[in-house]
Amino acid sequence: MAEKEKEQMLGLTVKKEDDFSEWYNQVVLKAQLADFGPIKGFMVIRPNAFQLWEKIQNIFNEVIQEKKVKNAYFPLLIPKSFFEKEASHVEGFAPELAWIENKEEGEEKVAIRPTSETIMYDSYAKWIRSWRDLPLRINQWCNVLRWEVKQTKLFLRTREFLWQEGHCVYETEKECLDEALMFLNEYKNLMENYLAIPVITGEKTEKERFPGAKQTFTLEALMPDGKALQMGTSHNLGQNFSKTFKISFLGKDKKEHLAWQNSWGFSTRLLGAIIMVHGDNKGIVVPPKIAREKIVIVPILFEASKEKVLMKAKELNEKLKKFNSFIDEREEYSAGFKFNEWELKGIPLRLELGPKDLEKNQCILVKRNSGEKKAIKLNDVEKEIEKALNEIHKEMFLKAEKFLKENIVKANSWNEFIKAIEGKKMVECIHCLSPECEEEIKNTTTASSRCIPFNSKEKGKCIKCGKEGKKVLFAKAY
Amino acid sequence: MAEKEKEQMLGLTVKKEDDFSEWYNQVVLKAQLADFGPIKGFMVIRPNAFQLWEKIQNIFNEVIQEKKVKNAYFPLLIPKSFFEKEASHVEGFAPELAWIENKEEGEEKVAIRPTSETIMYDSYAKWIRSWRDLPLRINQWCNVLRWEVKQTKLFLRTREFLWQEGHCVYETEKECLDEALMFLNEYKNLMENYLAIPVITGEKTEKERFPGAKQTFTLEALMPDGKALQMGTSHNLGQNFSKTFKISFLGKDKKEHLAWQNSWGFSTRLLGAIIMVHGDNKGIVVPPKIAREKIVIVPILFEASKEKVLMKAKELNEKLKKFNSFIDEREEYSAGFKFNEWELKGIPLRLELGPKDLEKNQCILVKRNSGEKKAIKLNDVEKEIEKALNEIHKEMFLKAEKFLKENIVKANSWNEFIKAIEGKKMVECIHCLSPECEEEIKNTTTASSRCIPFNSKEKGKCIKCGKEGKKVLFAKAY
Numbered sequence: 001m002a003e004k005e006k007e008q009m010l011g012l013t014v015k016k017e018d019d020f021s022e023w024y025n026q027v028v029l030k031a032q033l034a035d036f037g038p039i040k041g042f043m044v045i046r047p048n049a050f051q052l053w054e055k056i057q058n059i060f061n062e063v064i065q066e067k068k069v070k071n072a073y074f075p076l077l078i079p080k081s082f083f084e085k086e087a088s089h090v091e092g093f094a095p096e097l098a099w100i101e102n103k104e105e106g107e108e109k110v111a112i113r114p115t116s117e118t119i120m121y122d123s124y125a126k127w128i129r130s131w132r133d134l135p136l137r138i139n140q141w142c143n144v145l146r147w148e149v150k151q152t153k154l155f156l157r158t159r160e161f162l163w164q165e166g167h168c169v170y171e172t173e174k175e176c177l178d179e180a181l182m183f184l185n186e187y188k189n190l191m192e193n194y195l196a197i198p199v200i201t202g203e204k205t206e207k208e209r210f211p212g213a214k215q216t217f218t219l220e221a222l223m224p225d226g227k228a229l230q231m232g233t234s235h236n237l238g239q240n241f242s243k244t245f246k247i248s249f250l251g252k253d254k255k256e257h258l259a260w261q262n263s264w265g266f267s268t269r270l271l272g273a274i275i276m277v278h279g280d281n282k283g284i285v286v287p288p289k290i291a292r293e294k295i296v297i298v299p300i301l302f303e304a305s306k307e308k309v310l311m312k313a314k315e316l317n318e319k320l321k322k323f324n325s326f327i328d329e330r331e332e333y334s335a336g337f338k339f340n341e342w343e344l345k346g347i348p349l350r351l352e353l354g355p356k357d358l359e360k361n362q363c364i365l366v367k368r369n370s371g372e373k374k375a376i377k378l379n380d381v382e383k384e385i386e387k388a389l390n391e392i393h394k395e396m397f398l399k400a401e402k403f404l405k406e407n408i409v410k411a412n413s414w415n416e417f418i419k420a421i422e423g424k425k426m427v428e429c430i431h432c433l434s435p436e437c438e439e440e441i442k443n444t445t446t447a448s449s450r451c452i453p454f455n456s457k458e459k460g461k462c463i464k465c466g467k468e469g470k471k472v473l474f475a476k477a478y
Numbered sequence: 479m480a481e482k483e484k485e486q487m488l489g490l491t492v493k494k495e496d497d498f499s500e501w502y503n504q505v506v507l508k509a510q511l512a513d514f515g516p517i518k519g520f521m522v523i524r525p526n527a528f529q530l531w532e533k534i535q536n537i538f539n540e541v542i543q544e545k546k547v548k549n550a551y552f553p554l555l556i557p558k559s560f561f562e563k564e565a566s567h568v569e570g571f572a573p574e575l576a577w578i579e580n581k582e583e584g585e586e587k588v589a590i591r592p593t594s595e596t597i598m599y600d601s602y603a604k605w606i607r608s609w610r611d612l613p614l615r616i617n618q619w620c621n622v623l624r625w626e627v628k629q630t631k632l633f634l635r636t637r638e639f640l641w642q643e644g645h646c647v648y649e650t651e652k653e654c655l656d657e658a659l660m661f662l663n664e665y666k667n668l669m670e671n672y673l674a675i676p677v678i679t680g681e682k683t684e685k686e687r688f689p690g691a692k693q694t695f696t697l698e699a700l701m702p703d704g705k706a707l708q709m710g711t712s713h714n715l716g717q718n719f720s721k722t723f724k725i726s727f728l729g730k731d732k733k734e735h736l737a738w739q740n741s742w743g744f745s746t747r748l749l750g751a752i753i754m755v756h757g758d759n760k761g762i763v764v765p766p767k768i769a770r771e772k773i774v775i776v777p778i779l780f781e782a783s784k785e786k787v788l789m790k791a792k793e794l795n796e797k798l799k800k801f802n803s804f805i806d807e808r809e810e811y812s813a814g815f816k817f818n819e820w821e822l823k824g825i826p827l828r829l830e831l832g833p834k835d836l837e838k839n840q841c842i843l844v845k846r847n848s849g850e851k852k853a854i855k856l857n858d859v860e861k862e863i864e865k866a867l868n869e870i871h872k873e874m875f876l877k878a879e880k881f882l883k884e885n886i887v888k889a890n891s892w893n894e895f896i897k898a899i900e901g902k903k904m905v906e907c908i909h910c911l912s913p914e915c916e917e918e919i920k921n922t923t924t925a926s927s928r929c930i931p932f933n934s935k936e937k938g939k940c941i942k943c944g945k946e947g948k949k950v951l952f953a954k955a956y
Contacts, residue, residue, distance in 0.1 A: 042555065
C-alpha cells in the first residue's frame, strides 16, 4: 500500500463542523476508542479509551476514600419484587429491563440491574441496626444495562455501560442533603479540573427527576452541536427507599428511626463528552491530566544520522519516564504518518527530534490542542513539559468555557425560545416547573429542561404557560 | 446489651478443626467479608473483602502493564451463534448459561457471558490484519455468570463472580506457549509472595482441560479440609479459536496465517482461599502485603490518663500513616471487645498503648497470625513494624507450605489411593491420563485429577487401570 493511501485511511474524512455525528463516529472508531459489539446497542471499550476510564476511576477512588466511602460489589441480577417496592422507581425502569429466562418453573423472575438502589438497600436493611452503623457510605464500580429504544451512540447511549454508583445512609436529613451536594461538587471538580469540561450545576425539575428521588442534582455540559449532556447526577432520596426497604435504626434517643439516603453516579458517557468537547478534525484531544502517555517522541530519521538521533531520543525518553513518554521508532512509516497517528489518538505533546535539532541541543515541542510549535533546549525539557501540560489543560478548559458562555441565550418569549433552540443554543428562561407544561415544550421543540441552576433567585412568568415560575435551563439533550 | 453478650455475638461459635464448613461461613459473615444475595447462588462482596480484591487488582495491573497487556471492556451479552462456533466450548458452558428473554420476536438469543473468548475473538478478527498488529494482549476485569447447580459457597462457588481474563494473540506457537507459562508464573508470584499461599503448578489432564483449549495450565492450592482449590488457570488455545473466528494475519512472508492464542484468569475465589488457608478460630488473618489497614492502635483508656494516652496514640497514628494505621478510640466498647473485633477482621498488627506503656515510652505490638506479643520502644516503632510485617508474611507462608507438604501422599496401589483420599490427603500417583479412567476414579472416590506437575519425568503403570501412565496429583476439589 502506498504511503499516501495509508495516511488517507488513517485520517478523518469529514469535518467536525460539517457533519458532527459522522465526525464523532469516525473519531471513536479510527482512534480505536470503541467499537460496536455484535448485539445492537452494545459497545466494546478499547484500550485507548479504557485507560482514560481507569484514570478517572483512580482519581475518583482517591476522593471517595478521603470521604470515607468504601467500595463493594452487589449482584448483577435483581428479583422482580424488588423493583415493585418503590412505585415510581419501577415505573421509571420497567421498559428498559432485560429479564432472564427462568431456569425452573415457578421461580421469581430476575432482571439485569439498570441501577442498584433496590438490591443494595435490601442488604442495608439487614446490616443497619443502630446509629453506630451510620453513616454507611458504599460505592460500586460496575456494569449496568438499560434496554434503550433510541438509536445507540458509542459511549453516549448504549444498552450496557460502566459507571460508579454511590449509595449512602445517614441519621439526619441535613447530613444526607449536605453530602449529596458535596459529592456533586466533587464531580464538578473532576470534570472541570481533570477533564477540562465546564459544567452547570443545578437541580432537576420534577419531570426529569430520578425515579424514586426527592431531589435530583445534576451537572450539565454543552456539546458542540448545541445538545446538552448530563455528566452526572446526585440524588437526595429522602426516606422514599428507607420506607419501602425498611432501613431503620435505633437512634441515640433509643427510638427507632427511618434512615435518610442519597445516591450519586457518573458513567462512561464522560468519555463521549471528552471526545465531543475537545476533539478536532485531526482526532481526539486527550486532556493532559487523564492522559496516561503524555508525550510521544518522534525521531526524524535519515540514514546518516539515524543512530545518533535514536540514541538521543532514548536518552530523552528515559528522562521523561514519569510522563509515560514513548518513542515511535518504526521505520516502515514516515514521520508525517506518525504525526497524524498520534494526533488522531490525542497524545497531548509531541517531541520531534532530528539531526539539526541535535546540533542545537534542542527538540521541537508540539501541543496537540493548538498545534503550537516551539523549539526547546534539551536541558529545560522537563520544566518546559510541565509548563506545556498545564497550559494545554487551561487552554482546553477556557475554550470549552467560552463556547458554553457564548451558547447560552436568554429567552423572554416563546418565540425567542423556539428560535434559540432551533439555533442550537441552550436557553435560559422562566418556567413554571409543571411536568405537563414541560411535556408540551418537549413535544413541540424536542428540548427538555436541564436544570434549575443553583443560586438563581430570578422569578417571573412561565415562558410557555404564563404561570409563576423560576429560572430554568432548556436544551436538546443526548 | 451486656458487654459479655456483645462479645459472644461478635465471636465465632465453632472451631475451624471441628466444623470447617460452618467455621468458614461464620468467618465470612461475621467479619463482614460477604453476604448472601437475595437470589440463590449470588453474593454481596462487602467492603472488608472488596478492598482485598482491589489490592490484588492493583498488584496485578502493574504486572500486566509491565508485560504490555492493555485493559479493555467487552459486552456482557453474547449471541447464541458465537457459543456454537467452537464445539467443545459450547458443550462445556451450555448448561450454565443464563439466557435473556427476547425483546422482539425472531431476534437471536443472547446469554450473559460465562467467559469472554467468543465475544472478544469476534472483535479480534476485525482488528487483526497484519503481523504489525501482533502480539495483541488484552485483559478485562469483569463479572461473569455461570448458573452452577452445586451448592453455593461464598467466594468459592457462586453463580456470579468477578475475575480478570487475559486474551492474547501471537504470530507463533512458541511465543504463545511461552507467554501462557509466563502469566502462570506471574500468578504463582502473586499467590505465594502476596497472598502467602503456596501453589503447585502443572498441566491439566484432557478431562479437566478448559473447553476449547489445547493445553490448560493450573495452580492448585490445598485447603485445610484436604480439598484442592484451583487458584487460576492459563490456557494455550492453539489455533482452535482462531480457526473458528477467522483470526488470521498477513505475515512478514506476505502470506495469510492463522494466529495463535492464549487466555488466562483468576477470580474472587482467591478471597475464599485466603480465608480458608490463613483463618483461625478468632477470624480471618489478612496477609500483610494485601492488607490496606495494616495496624490498629488500641489505646487502653482509664479516666485519669485518658487524655495523655489518646494524645500519644494520635501521635503514633500520625507516624504510621503509610501503613494506613487507625485508632479505635470508641468509648462504648472495652479494650477486650476491640481486640476481638480486629482479630475477627484480621488486621495484621495491633498496637496497645496504656498509661504504663507511656511511662516506659513503649507500646505493645501483637501479631495477628501468631498472637505473639512484644513491647517495643516508641522510637523504634516504624522499624519494628516493617520487621513484624515481613515476619508475618513469612510465617504465614511457611505454615501453609508445611501443611501442603505434609498432606501430599504417594499412593502406589488403588487401595492406598482410596485410603489417602478418605484421609483427606492430596494424592500423588501414576495415572494413564485417559478421561474414561479418570471418570471412574471420580465416580468411586469423588476425587479428580488436579494436575500433571511440571518437571515430573516419573512414569509407570496407572494406579487404576494398569496402563502406561505419568505422575498426576488427585484430590477432592472445590
